[in-house]
Amino acid sequence: MRADGFAFTVEARDGAARAGRLVTPHGVVETPCFMPVGTKASVKAVEPRELRELEAQVVLANTYHLYFRPGAAVVAAHGGLHRFMGWDGPVLTDSGGFQVFSLEGTRVLRDDGVEFSSVYDGSRHVFTPELAMRTQEDLGADLVMAFDQCAPGTSPRPELEAAVERTTLWAAACRRAHTRRDQLLVGIVQGGTDERLRRRSAAEITDMGFDAYAIGGLSVGERGDEMLATVELMDELLPAGRLRYFMGIGDPRGILDVIARGVDVFDCVLPTRMARTGTALLRDGGRLNLRNARFAADLGPLEDDCDCYACRTFTRSYLRHLVTQREMLGAQLLSLHNLRVLLRLAGDARRAIRAGRFAEFVSHVAEQGSAGGRAACRAE
Amino acid sequence: MRADGFAFTVEARDGAARAGRLVTPHGVVETPCFMPVGTKASVKAVEPRELRELEAQVVLANTYHLYFRPGAAVVAAHGGLHRFMGWDGPVLTDSGGFQVFSLEGTRVLRDDGVEFSSVYDGSRHVFTPELAMRTQEDLGADLVMAFDQCAPGTSPRPELEAAVERTTLWAAACRRAHTRRDQLLVGIVQGGTDERLRRRSAAEITDMGFDAYAIGGLSVGERGDEMLATVELMDELLPAGRLRYFMGIGDPRGILDVIARGVDVFDCVLPTRMARTGTALLRDGGRLNLRNARFAADLGPLEDDCDCYACRTFTRSYLRHLVTQREMLGAQLLSLHNLRVLLRLAGDARRAIRAGRFAEFVSHVAEQGSAGGRAACRAE
Numbered sequence: 001m002r003a004d005g006f007a008f009t010v011e012a013r014d015g016a017a018r019a020g021r022l023v024t025p026h027g028v029v030e031t032p033c034f035m036p037v038g039t040k041a042s043v044k045a046v047e048p049r050e051l052r053e054l055e056a057q058v059v060l061a062n063t064y065h066l067y068f069r070p071g072a073a074v075v076a077a078h079g080g081l082h083r084f085m086g087w088d089g090p091v092l093t094d095s096g097g098f099q100v101f102s103l104e105g106t107r108v109l110r111d112d113g114v115e116f117s118s119v120y121d122g123s124r125h126v127f128t129p130e131l132a133m134r135t136q137e138d139l140g141a142d143l144v145m146a147f148d149q150c151a152p153g154t155s156p157r158p159e160l161e162a163a164v165e166r167t168t169l170w171a172a173a174c175r176r177a178h179t180r181r182d183q184l185l186v187g188i189v190q191g192g193t194d195e196r197l198r199r200r201s202a203a204e205i206t207d208m209g210f211d212a213y214a215i216g217g218l219s220v221g222e223r224g225d226e227m228l229a230t231v232e233l234m235d236e237l238l239p240a241g242r243l244r245y246f247m248g249i250g251d252p253r254g255i256l257d258v259i260a261r262g263v264d265v266f267d268c269v270l271p272t273r274m275a276r277t278g279t280a281l282l283r284d285g286g287r288l289n290l291r292n293a294r295f296a297a298d299l300g301p302l303e304d305d306c307d308c309y310a311c312r313t314f315t316r317s318y319l320r321h322l323v324t325q326r327e328m329l330g331a332q333l334l335s336l337h338n339l340r341v342l343l344r345l346a347g348d349a350r351r352a353i354r355a356g357r358f359a360e361f362v363s364h365v366a367e368q369g370s371a372g373g374r375a376a377c378r379a380e
Numbered sequence: 381m382r383a384d385g386f387a388f389t390v391e392a393r394d395g396a397a398r399a400g401r402l403v404t405p406h407g408v409v410e411t412p413c414f415m416p417v418g419t420k421a422s423v424k425a426v427e428p429r430e431l432r433e434l435e436a437q438v439v440l441a442n443t444y445h446l447y448f449r450p451g452a453a454v455v456a457a458h459g460g461l462h463r464f465m466g467w468d469g470p471v472l473t474d475s476g477g478f479q480v481f482s483l484e485g486t487r488v489l490r491d492d493g494v495e496f497s498s499v500y501d502g503s504r505h506v507f508t509p510e511l512a513m514r515t516q517e518d519l520g521a522d523l524v525m526a527f528d529q530c531a532p533g534t535s536p537r538p539e540l541e542a543a544v545e546r547t548t549l550w551a552a553a554c555r556r557a558h559t560r561r562d563q564l565l566v567g568i569v570q571g572g573t574d575e576r577l578r579r580r581s582a583a584e585i586t587d588m589g590f591d592a593y594a595i596g597g598l599s600v601g602e603r604g605d606e607m608l609a610t611v612e613l614m615d616e617l618l619p620a621g622r623l624r625y626f627m628g629i630g631d632p633r634g635i636l637d638v639i640a641r642g643v644d645v646f647d648c649v650l651p652t653r654m655a656r657t658g659t660a661l662l663r664d665g666g667r668l669n670l671r672n673a674r675f676a677a678d679l680g681p682l683e684d685d686c687d688c689y690a691c692r693t694f695t696r697s698y699l700r701h702l703v704t705q706r707e708m709l710g711a712q713l714l715s716l717h718n719l720r721v722l723l724r725l726a727g728d729a730r731r732a733i734r735a736g737r738f739a740e741f742v743s744h745v746a747e748q749g750s751a752g753g754r755a756a757c758r759a760e
Contacts, residue, residue: 009714041701045708049689070701074677076697086693227718309429315458321421321450328425328708 003184003377006142008212008243012354016235016262019353022243024090024142025182025217026082029057031243031264032349034255034342035092038082040065041075041085044272045328045335048087054308054340055347058090058143060267064099064127068120072138080140089352092143092186092267094247095132095174098150109149111169129173134150137180145214146174148188153222160192163217186215186245193226195233203239211245215263219248228257235262252285252345253272256362259349271338276331277325281338283345284368292335295320308340309333383593386522386624388592389735392734396615396642399733402523402623404470405562406462409437410728411623411644414635414722415472417652419727420445421455421465425708425715428467434688434720435727438523440647443515444479444507448500452518460520472566472647474627475512475554476531485567489529491549509553516561525594526554528568533602534645535580539573543597548584555588566625573606575613582617592623595643599628608637615642632665632725636742639729651718656711658703661718663725664748668696670714675700688720689713 001007005025011032012019022029036043036051039062043051051059062082078084081091098105100107100114105115113128132147147170151163167190177183191197205213218227229323229339231246238244243265246258248266258266271281278286280302288295288302298316310319312331322330343366381387385405392399401744402409416423416431419442423431431439441461446452459466461471480487480494487496493508512527527550531543547570558565567590571577585593595614599605611626618624623645626638630648638646651661660668668675668682680697689715690699702710725745732741 016747040705040707041698042707046713047689047709048693058745069705070697072674074697074701077677078679078697084695084698086698218701297457299458309427313428317450317454317458318421318464318466321454322713325420325449327420327422328711329422329427331708332425332427332712 001184002181002209003211004181006184006211008241010241012356012359014353014356015260016232016366017349017353017358018262018264019350020243020264022264024089024184024315026088026142027057029090029265030347030350032259032353033265033344034250034346035060035267036339036343037062037267037269038087040069040084043335043339045275045332046272048085050336051087051339054336055343056089056339058092058265059085059087059140060092060094061085061139062096062099062281063071063093063139064096064103065095066139067096067135070117072135073214076138076140076282082140085212090143091141092137093136094142095136095145095146095147096127097132097145097148098247100127101150106170109166111143111166113147127249129170130177133174133177134300137178137183140183142183143186144183145186146171146188146210148190148216150190150217150220151192153192153218153220154276155192157194157197160190160194160197164190164197164201164204167201167216168221169368171205171208176249184211186210186212186214186243188247189234190216190217192217193222193230195230199237200234202234206237206239212245213238214245214247216247218246228261231258231261231263238262239300250342252281252283252341252365255345256349256365258364259346259353260358268342271342275334275338278330278334280319280334281341284365290320290323291319291328292317302337303341306340307344308337308339310337381564382561382589383591384561386564386591388437388621390621392736394733394738397729397733397738398642398644399730400644401571402644406415406468406470406522407437409449409470409536409645410727410730412438412726412733414640414726415440415645415647416719416723417442417647418465418467418521419649420449421461423656423715423719425712426652426719428465430716431467431719432469434716435723436719438472438645439465439467440472440474441465441519441521442476442479443473443512443519444476444483445474446473446519448498451517454519455469456518462520470523471521473519473521474514475516475525475527477512477525477528478627480507481530484581489546491546497537497632508760509550510584513554513557517558517563520563522563523566523592524558524563525566525629526551526568526590527614528596529569530570530597530600531572533572533598534601535572539586540570540574540577544570544577544581544584546686547581547596547751548698551585551588563590566590566592566594566595566623568627569614569618570597571609572597573602575610578610579617582614586617586619590622593618594624596627598626608641611638611641611643618642627688630722632661632663632722632745635722635725636729636745639726639733640738640742643681648722651722652715655714657720658710658714660714661721663721664745667692670696670700670703670710672700682717683721686717686720687724688717690717
């Protein structure tokens, strides 16, 4: 590997599904692994020590938001995100590209970067691959992402193609600009669900020889079957021995779908965002809206077989009371539960792959209920 | 004692200050003791297991709010508040009287109770001593409060006098109505800062022979010196061997002032309310407004010698970031800290009283900084 202190090994395979082990300077990540999102260097409503308890292994943070508030220099003065956010395990930062392209405000695309308006105060800024690298070096995460252009899933082909070309140019620029040897730089493949563009993007990005690869440009409005077909294609195109990161998937069934197609790590704001609206995720993909009056006198736990603090301690009736009374503790407890559901699902998938019974495991989970839909996953 | 499973012993005295031990069916309370307030059966933004970690001993809940949401029957179906709110230590419920008299909505005072409008939906209700007792029996706290009338500190004498008379009548009615032997019923003395009325109220209430007494009608707008003079008078008038509860004080200096005058337990919403506005309490009575830009790059802890999770783990810079970005974690961490400051202060006072050096301890704390003001303390 180019980065020091990192190693990735695929230790078991079951069909296309993989169980692996990523070594980082801040600890080991067993894959498949769900990564909680801490957009502004805080996984909303969850204490870092609770993330440990939930068996989270990597936490994400968002370059765009931290660039503006509190600013990369403040984080750098702490020695980086680990110390800043009180999480001593591995951290991954995105590049800021997704926010630059998706948040409101007029933007001007240039070959060297993007000019856009800050969501914080409307001021004009230019993000370039070089600035994305410098900022991520200041933030000090273990895994850092190339600056890419993510086109919406419904974009016409010429736009997708332009995004692929720009993503390749910027990936090369990121490679040149990135200097920290203790950070692993992840290359991102784009191309929407267009097979020819995916093949082209994958060829161009893998030719550069990154240590790990992300599948970008999915979960952004495309059809579910096309999304999965694209992940299957990526399984064929990406080097078998490298870590694969699916950016933005967090419903239980979607997670199992991408694990089955060779994805190692994935992230989503879904569990914590749903918690704040009073919705509990269930392991089988179902959801409970705790505002529903049918829970008013329900003395059972949120989920029978869950081992989280919320399920061990409180009734649905109490959780509904907290949610309807807008008590912060409601969002806190539901966040713990929702994260635990996904972290545990990924951990169980890992064990099933190692035992060579992943397909059986997936059928078992699916039998327990009907799945929820996919949902937007990026920074909250 | 009239109640089963309770005992109170004053184990040490230092001047008027007392260190004692209250045995309840849900555990022992070492006094002096600060009691966190969980108005709606949740200490806002704090998990019950964290209350344990902070060394909280008793938690309050609010009869008025729980009567309306979720309703006493839902709590009773859980077997009471302990199970409902996931706190297996001692619980105290107030009577609802304070809210009936202080919350918005037109009310009609009658000798048998108060007719008022619910803050939840404006519907008309009547609270009586009998209903306050029945509701508190359903809620199932260890310590329950008599239904009293708390007149504002600035009320003219005839109003204070009427409140004293009504409080005595209602206290007698509560005694007759209360049947649970596993609950300790606390009598409340009123009378504002008027010495003659205080003497009268104390005589009438103590004549009934309650197991514990609360000093009501203070911290409601009266002058600080008159408040303290009244607490001194109460020290003289209340039976020396009974628990004494000052309703609603939560700034560090105020706490030491009432402990010095013979108070055993006290409560306030101040620590958690201030946390939600981004303000940290300091042990010496000072306050830090974390929105202040001077904390932007401050790498020190909130308070140097504090042992709470927030101080052990995070910088002022990070906490300011959370507060200014409205991250819920900011309110969570400041709530932990602010509660810990008061719980630890009361614990240190307890040890100082036992060691016969309480006055020295108070001077030492006062030297560390200038005190904050008193603040409204009731249900938040």
